[in-house]
Amino acid sequence: MSKQQPAQFTNPETPGYVGFANLPNQVHRKSVKKGFEFTLMVVGESGLGKSTLINSLFLTDLYPERIIPGAADKIERTVQIEASTVEIEERGVKLRLTVVDTPGYGDAINCRDCFKTIIAYIDEQFERYLHDESGLNRRHIIDNRVHCCFYFISPFGHGLKPLDVEFMKAIHNKVNIVPVIAKADTLSLKERERLKKRILDEIEEHGIKIYHLPDAESDEDEDFKEQTRLLKASIPFCVVGSNQLIEAKGKKVRGRLYPWGVVEVENPEHNDFLKLRTMLITHMQDLQEVTQDLHYENFRSERLKRGGRKIEDEEVNKDQILLEKEAELRRMQEMIARMQAQMQMQMQSGEGDSSAVHGHHV
Amino acid sequence: MSELVPEPRQKPVVPMKPMGINASLLGYIGIDTIIEQMRKKTMKTGFDFNIMVVGQSGLGKSTLVNTLFKSQVSRKSSGWNREEKIPKTVEIKAIGHVIEEGGVKMKLTVIDTPGFGDQINNENCWEPIEKYINEQYEKFLKEEVNIARKKRIPDTRVHCCLYFISPTGHSLRPLDLEFMKHLSKVVNIIPVIAKADTMTLEEKTEFKQRVRKELEVNGIEFYPQKEFDEDLEDKTENDKIRQESMPFAVVGSDKEYQVNGKRVLGRKTPWGIIEVENLSHCEFALLRDFVIRTHLQDLKEVTHNIHYETYRAKRLNDNGGLPPMTVETEENHESNL
Numbered sequence: 001m002s003k004q005q006p007a008q009f010t011n012p013e014t015p016g017y018v019g020f021a022n023l024p025n026q027v028h029r030k031s032v033k034k035g036f037e038f039t040l041m042v043v044g045e046s047g048l049g050k051s052t053l054i055n056s057l058f059l060t061d062l063y064p065e066r067i068i069p070g071a072a073d074k075i076e077r078t079v080q081i082e083a084s085t086v087e088i089e090e091r092g093v094k095l096r097l098t099v100v101d102t103p104g105y106g107d108a109i110n111c112r113d114c115f116k117t118i119i120a121y122i123d124e125q126f127e128r129y130l131h132d133e134s135g136l137n138r139r140h141i142i143d144n145r146v147h148c149c150f151y152f153i154s155p156f157g158h159g160l161k162p163l164d165v166e167f168m169k170a171i172h173n174k175v176n177i178v179p180v181i182a183k184a185d186t187l188s189l190k191e192r193e194r195l196k197k198r199i200l201d202e203i204e205e206h207g208i209k210i211y212h213l214p215d216a217e218s219d220e221d222e223d224f225k226e227q228t229r230l231l232k233a234s235i236p237f238c239v240v241g242s243n244q245l246i247e248a249k250g251k252k253v254r255g256r257l258y259p260w261g262v263v264e265v266e267n268p269e270h271n272d273f274l275k276l277r278t279m280l281i282t283h284m285q286d287l288q289e290v291t292q293d294l295h296y297e298n299f300r301s302e303r304l305k306r307g308g309r310k311i312e313d314e315e316v317n318k319d320q321i322l323l324e325k326e327a328e329l330r331r332m333q334e335m336i337a338r339m340q341a342q343m344q345m346q347m348q349s350g351e352g353d354s355s356a357v358h359g360h361h362v
Numbered sequence: 363m364s365e366l367v368p369e370p371r372q373k374p375v376v377p378m379k380p381m382g383i384n385a386s387l388l389g390y391i392g393i394d395t396i397i398e399q400m401r402k403k404t405m406k407t408g409f410d411f412n413i414m415v416v417g418q419s420g421l422g423k424s425t426l427v428n429t430l431f432k433s434q435v436s437r438k439s440s441g442w443n444r445e446e447k448i449p450k451t452v453e454i455k456a457i458g459h460v461i462e463e464g465g466v467k468m469k470l471t472v473i474d475t476p477g478f479g480d481q482i483n484n485e486n487c488w489e490p491i492e493k494y495i496n497e498q499y500e501k502f503l504k505e506e507v508n509i510a511r512k513k514r515i516p517d518t519r520v521h522c523c524l525y526f527i528s529p530t531g532h533s534l535r536p537l538d539l540e541f542m543k544h545l546s547k548v549v550n551i552i553p554v555i556a557k558a559d560t561m562t563l564e565e566k567t568e569f570k571q572r573v574r575k576e577l578e579v580n581g582i583e584f585y586p587q588k589e590f591d592e593d594l595e596d597k598t599e600n601d602k603i604r605q606e607s608m609p610f611a612v613v614g615s616d617k618e619y620q621v622n623g624k625r626v627l628g629r630k631t632p633w634g635i636i637e638v639e640n641l642s643h644c645e646f647a648l649l650r651d652f653v654i655r656t657h658l659q660d661l662k663e664v665t666h667n668i669h670y671e672t673y674r675a676k677r678l679n680d681n682g683g684l685p686p687m688t689v690e691t692e693e694n695h696e697s698n699l
Contacts, residue, residue, distance in 0.1 A: 047530020069533070109537050110483040156528060156557055157420035163482045186560040188631050256562055259642050261634025269632055 035094035037143050038284055039125075041175065042099065043118065043167070044152025045106035049182035053150075053241035054099055056254065056265060057277055060086060061243075079104040079117040100146060106163060115167045122146050122174050126299040147291045148211070148280075149175045153236065155186050159198040160206075168208045174295055176211035176287050178279075179203070184238035184271045185256060185263045192238050199236055210235070213279065214286055231279050237272040240265055408460075408467030410517045411658065412498075414549070415472065416491065416541070417526025418479040421556040426524075426614035427472050429627060429638060430650055434616075435459045435472050449477040452490045456518075473520060479537050488541045495520050495549050499673040521665045522585070522653065523549045526556040527573065527609060531565050534576050542582045548669055550585035550661055552653065553577070558611035558644050559629065559636050566611050573609055584608070586657070590664055603652065610649040613638055 042050045055061055082101045087094060100121070105114055125145045132141045149171065153164060168177055179199065184192065203210060213232050216225040242265050246255045254265040265273050280287075415423040428434055435457070458471040473494070478487055498519045505515045523545065527538055542551055553573070561569060577584065586604065591597040615638050618625045627638040638646050653661070 045530075046535075047528070047532040107536060109540060110485050112483050114482075154420070154528075155560075156422075157418070161419075161480060166482060183560050185631070185633075186557055188629055258559070258562055258634065258636075260636050261631070263633050 032093050035096055036284070037096045037098075038148075038288070039098040039100060039144060039146050041102070041118075041122075041146045041149040042152065043102050043105055043149060044182070045154060046103070048152040048154060049241050050101070050150075050152055052243070053180070053182055053239060055243050056241040056273070057280070058086070058088060058097065059243070060088065078108075079114055081117060081121045098144065111163055114163070115170055118167075119170060119174070122171065123299070126174075126296060127303075129296065130300055130303060143288075145291055145296060146175050147284075148287045149177050150180050151177050153179055153181050153199060155181050155183050155195070155238075159195065160202045165202070165206050165208070168203075168210075169206060172209040173298055176290055176295070177208070178211050179236035180276065181236055181238045182241065185240045185258075187238065196234075196236060196238070211287070211290070213283060227278070231275055234272050234275050237276040237279075239273045239276055240271040241273070405465050405467075407514065408469060409662075410469045410471070411662070412456075412471040412473060412518060412520050412522075413653075414475065414491075414495075414520045414523040415526065416475045416478055416523060417556065418528060419476065421526040421528060422614050423474065423524070423526055423556070425616060426554070426556070426612060426646075428616045429614040429646065430653065431461060431470060433459070433461055435461070435470060450481070452477040452487050454490060454494045471518070484537055487537075488544050492545060492548060495545075496673065499670055500677075502670065503674055503677060517662075519665055519670060520549050521661045523551045525551050525553045527553055529555055529557050529560045529569070529611075531561055531569050533572050539576070539580055539582070542577070542584070543580065546583050548673070550587075550664055550669070551582075552585050552649075553609035554649065555609050555611040557613065559613045561611070570609060570611065574605070585661065585664070587664070590668060607645065607648055607652075610645040610652070612646045612649055613644040614646065 040054075042054060044050050080103055082103060083098055084101070085096065085098045087096050089095070102118055105111075105118070108114070122145075129141065129143065129145055132138070151164070151168060153160065168179075171177065181187075181192075181195065181199075187195065213228060213235075216228040240256065240263055242254050242256050242263075244254065244256070245252045246257045246262050248255060248262040248264060253262075253267075256263045256265075264270050268274050413427070415427060417423050453476050454473060455476065456471055456473045458469060460467060460469050462468070475491055478491070481487065502515060502517065502519055505511055525538070525542060527534065542553070545551060555566075555569065555573070558566060583589070586600040588600075588604070591600055613629065613636055615627050615629050615636075617627070617629070619628050619630055619635050620626075621628065621635055621637060626635075626640075629636045629638075637643050641647055
């Protein structure tokens with residue numbers, strides 16, 4: 001092929017058009033066929049509206065046969081992990097959504113061990129992915145890693161509780177945290193602003209790293225930039241969840257009916273539900289990317305530094321333990337030998353000189 | 363008060379017994395003026411009322427107390443900074459005010475318990491509270507047992523404890539159960555569902571039923587206790603309150619808004635104004651009537667006649683039936699107990 005300027009490649013349709021601009025469409029079609037996977041974890045005390053919010057977000061009923069335990073039952077319960085998967089399809093796009101619930105969190109009188117189970121679960125998913133990735137057959141790796149964690153803050157408090165701070169500090173390097181204030185219909189607008197500001201201040205004060213929406217690129221259109229700006233300004237989101245249809249102003253809306261008025265779930269003046277949903281949908285890809293590029297890589301480097309796979313770790317440990325035990329045995333034997341020798345000396349000198357008192361330092 | 367001695371000239375047909383028989387009076391004596399005399403005395407001396415509020419931070423305890431007594435009597439109003447951090451242990455803060463209405467003076471003390479239930483490990487967080495209550499009984503006992511005692515013993519005993527339940531809509535929390543189990547034996551507990559504007563009517567009724575059932579199943583006797591109902595009238599009235607209204611689902615507010623031309627206490631939201639004293643919105647008015655207008659004196663009496671007596675009997679028993687201390691002079695308040 002002779003040396004030619006790229007602009008001189010001709011195409012019967014358009015001069016200078018190669019056609020790789022069609023690549024995103026191909027990727028798009030492939031992804032649509034493959035479907036998307038997303039794992040969302042919800043953490044928060046009982047009764048903060050987590051299940052209702054999830055049902056409202058995805059317009060489905062994830063917990064059809066739910067029994068709410070009484071307080072006496074909760075005393076003995078430890079934190080459990082319950083994962084429910086649901087396949088949602090919209091306009092040909094398939095989403096395999098897994099919601100990981102953590103019942104029992106924050107219920108006990110002593111919540112010190114509350115988050116051990118949760119952290120173990122997150123690590124386990126990373127571990128499994130690492131193992132699959134390092135395996136021989138990498139064709140069908142199932143991604144069960146937690147992509148996003150909605151942390152529910154109680155709207156009744158004055159900010160973050162000690163438990164909230166401790167938990168978020170423990171997982172902010174492992175998963176994307178999105179703080180959410182549910183049951184926001186309990187707060188007036190001024191109280192909401194105050195609470196949001198207070199929470200943001202406390203998050204900064206304790207150095208908690210929550211998920212930050214990426215800034216809009218400079219070449220995006222103004223609407224998108226404005227939307228991103230609005231979303232960023234509303235974190236943490238104050239939401240109200242409901243799947244009940246209420247009649248308000250002549251039309252049926254999802255909301256909650258009170259004697260003094262109707263709270264509409266999808267009304268941006270009433271709560272940030274739409275913003276939360278927009279954020280989740282438009283940034284699903286980004287959440288997955290950050291999980292892969294940041295949290296998973298963190299985990300991976302930590303694990304590999306510690307000595308590779310779990311099996312190798314155990315072997316290394318076993319060798320060390322064996323060596324230590326042998327050293328200890330030797331020391332004990334030496335000590336016994338010394339004691340025996342001293343006793344011998346004592347007996348001999350005792351026979352020879354019965355009246356003398358010997359002070360021996362053992 | 364001396365007993366009524368029958369006048370010699372009035373010979374009843376049936377022999378007089380000390381009480382029980384209704385003697386018919388031949389004229390107006392004026393016995394019923396005793397009520398008026400008592401009333402005047404009470405108005406002059408005034409009376410004490412000590413109310414304790416317990417619950418997690420942010421449940422609206424201080425606001426509710428301010429709303430109950432329609433004045434700034436709680437910790438929130440007396441210089442407490444809202445930006446304050448949650449204390450690491452449970453603290454007991456008592457603030458006293460004198461409020462007056464219709465010539466009657468009331469020395470109201472609000473005892474707040476910041477830090478309750480807010481830590482990661484809340485084991486035994488009710489112990490400082492139990493200790494405080496018992497200390498007040500001890501103080502009163504010491505005064506009572508004094509040889510030269512004051513005419514009117516200052517009453518710092520806790521007459522009423524409002525326990526704030528978080529409106530989760532599910533059930534009680536283990537901490538709620540533990541607290542009420544331990545403290546219902548030493549003080550009158552009135553459970554209250556805080557921030558009730560978070561629940562719709564159906565959720566409210568369901569939640570209340572569930573809470574009532576849980577309290578019953580766990581044997582928690584909240585005020586008004588069944589065993590202290592004196593007569594049938596009390597019983598029916600209290601039964602109705604126990605089985606239908608309690609625990610009261612309340613909303614508190616110290617801000618006023620204009621609704622239908624009237625100024626009412628309420629909370630303003632984008633979808634409506636919640637009126638605190640409107641019975642269709644919340645049960646604040648019921649709580650207020652219950653605690654202040656109908657059962658205030660009863661709360662004090664149950665505290666004095668039952669809880670305090672239980673404490674006193676236990677202390678004397680532990681001491682072998684003897685009073686806990688003997689004093690020669692009024693100044694000597696130290697003793698080995």
